[in-house]
Amino acid sequence: MNLLLAIGDGLLTIVHVSIVLGNLLLWIPSALRRWHLWLAAATCASWYGLGLLYGMGYCLLTDWQWKLRAARGVPVAPRSFIHYLLVDGFGLRLTQSTVNTLTVMTFACVAILSVALNLRDFYHRRRDRARGNA
Numbered sequence: 599m600n601l602l603l604a605i606g607d608g609l610l611t612i613v614h615v616s617i618v619l620g621n622l623l624l625w626i627p628s629a630l631r632r633w634h635l636w637l638a639a640a641t642c643a644s645w646y647g648l649g650l651l652y653g654m655g656y657c658l659l660t661d662w663q664w665k666l667r668a669a670r671g672v673p674v675a676p677r678s679f680i681h682y683l684l685v686d687g688f689g690l691r692l693t694q695s696t697v698n699t700l701t702v703m704t705f706a707c708v709a710i711l712s713v714a715l716n717l718r719d720f721y722h723r724r725r726d727r728a729r730g731n732a
Contacts, residue, residue: 617659625712655698657678
């Protein structure tokens with residue numbers, strides 16, 4: 599059973615890191631911008647929508663992963679996955695407050711970029727269709 603929990607923990611880590619990287623980078627290639635917008639919306643829904651019920655910044659994946667780790671007997675401090683990743687994964691010495699601030703600021707920047715670029719792409723597609731149909 600502990601092996602299955604360890605595999606699940608590893609898989610959740612991979613999924614979680616993929617989502618973090620997706621939130622950071624998927625707005626760059628134009629072909630993936632719509633996907634980024636959906637990913638950013640889902641992240642916002644968790645942090646702020648579910649956050650109304652469970653506390654701002656609530657992450658469903660982090661909650662699942664911490665419960666899984668607790669079942670494995672791995673102690674988990676009540677902190678964000680990004681803080682865990684930066685401190686335990688990369689050995690950086692950052693406070694939870696610093697990580698939260700950097701996370702929200704970075705996410706806000708890429709989300710705003712994603713919205714702006716998706717709007718620009720939408721208007722360009724619409725203009726190009728109108729020119730093609732004229």
